[in-house]
Amino acid sequence: MVITTDWLEHWLATVTLYPVHFLLCSLFSFSLGAAICAFVVYRRQLHWQRDTAERLEDSIQTRTFELQVALNELADKNRILEEQNTLDALSGVRNRAYFDKKILAELKRSRREQRPLAIVMLDIDHFKQINDNHGHLAGDAVIRGVAQRIQDLLKRSSDYVCRYGGEEFALILPNTDAEGVLALAEQIRHSIAEQPFETEIGAVAVHISAGCFASIAGPEMVSTDFIHAADQALYLAKTSGRNQVKLSMAAVVEATAVAVEGTQDELVN
Ligand SMILES: Nc1nc2c(ncn2[C@@H]2O[C@H](COP(=O)(O)OP(=O)(O)OP(=O)(O)O)[C@@H](O)[C@H]2O)c(=O)[nH]1
Numbered sequence: 001m002v003i004t005t006d007w008l009e010h011w012l013a014t015v016t017l018y019p020v021h022f023l024l025c026s027l028f029s030f031s032l033g034a035a036i037c038a039f040v041v042y043r044r045q046l047h048w049q050r051d052t053a054e055r056l057e058d059s060i061q062t063r064t065f066e067l068q069v070a071l072n073e074l075a076d077k078n079r080i081l082e083e084q085n086t087l088d089a090l091s092g093v094r095n096r097a098y099f100d101k102k103i104l105a106e107l108k109r110s111r112r113e114q115r116p117l118a119i120v121m122l123d124i125d126h127f128k129q130i131n132d133n134h135g136h137l138a139g140d141a142v143i144r145g146v147a148q149r150i151q152d153l154l155k156r157s158s159d160y161v162c163r164y165g166g167e168e169f170a171l172i173l174p175n176t177d178a179e180g181v182l183a184l185a186e187q188i189r190h191s192i193a194e195q196p197f198e199t200e201i202g203a204v205a206v207h208i209s210a211g212c213f214a215s216i217a218g219p220e221m222v223s224t225d226f227i228h229a230a231d232q233a234l235y236l237a238k239t240s241g242r243n244q245v246k247l248s249m250a251a252v253v254e255a256t257a258v259a260v261e262g263t264q265d266e267l268v269n
Pocket of ligand 1: 090123124125126127128129131135136137138139140143165166167238242
C-alpha cells in the first residue's frame with residue numbers, strides 16, 4: 001500500500017470525523033494482538049512443561065531401574081556373603097555355626113512331620129599322630145580330604161556335613177532312621193579306611209570312628225539330646241578300639257521298638 005499525501009489527508013479526516021470508531025478499532029486490534037500473543041506464550045509454556053515432565057519421568061524411570069539393579073546386586077552379594085559365613089575355611093564344608101542353626105530347624109521339622117532325624121558325630125582316629133608324624137600341613141590336607149570324601153557320599157540334598165571342630169565332623173541327616181544312619185556311617189568309615197589321602201608328603205592312611213543317633217523328635221527333646229547321644233556312641237566307638245561305627249543306645253531302643261511294632265503288625269496281619 002502506497003501512503004500518499006491524499007491518502008493521509010483522507011485518513012486524518014476520517015479519524016477526525018469518527019474518533020470513537022477509531023478508538024474502538026484500535027482497542028479491538030490491540031486486544032486481539034495481546035490475546036494472540038498470550039495464547040502463543042501459553043502454548044509454548046504448555047509444550048515446555050510437557051517436555052520437562054516427560055524428561056523427568058524418563059530420568060525417574062532410568063534411576064529406578066538403576067536402583068533396582070544395584071539392589072539386586074547387593075542382595076546377590078549378601079547371599080554369597082551369608083553363604084560364605086556358613087562355610088568352614090579349611091575344609092570347605094559347613095561350619096559349626098551352621099550346624100547349630102540347622103539342627104534346631106531339623107529338630108522342629110522332625111517333630112512337626114513325625115519323621116526321624118539322624119545325627120552322626122565323626123572323629124579322625126589318632127589325628128594328633130598324623131600332625132606329629134607328617135606335619136600340620138599334611139594334617140590339614142587330611143581334614144580337607146575327609147570332609148570331601150564324606151560330602152561325596154551324601155546323596156540327598158537335605159543331608160549336611162559340618163566341621164564340628166578340630167578333626168571332628170557332625171552330620172545332619174533328616175528323614176533317616178537308625179538303620180539308614182548306621183548304613184551310611186559304615187559306608188563313610190569303610191571309604192575313608194580303604195583309600196588313603198594325598199598330601200604333600202605322600203599318601204596318608206587314616207580311619208575314623210563314628211557315633212550315630214536317630215529318633216523322631218519328641219515334644220521334650222532338644223538338640224543337645226541328639227548331640228549327646230551321638231557323642232556317647234562316638235565315645236563307645238573310640239573306647240571299643242576305633243575305626244568303627246556305633247549307634248547310641250537310645251537309638252537302638254527306638255529301632256528295637258520299631259522292629260517289635262513291625263513284628264506285631266506282621267503277626268496281626
Ligand atoms: N592340622 C590340623 N590339626 C588340627 C586342627 N584342629 C585340631 N587339630 C589337632 O588335632 C589333634 C586332635 O587330637 P586329639 O583330640 O588327641 O585326638 P586324636 O589324636 O585324633 O585321638 P582320638 O580322637 O582319641 O583318636 C590335636 O593335636 C589338634 O591340634 C586343624 O585344623 N588342622
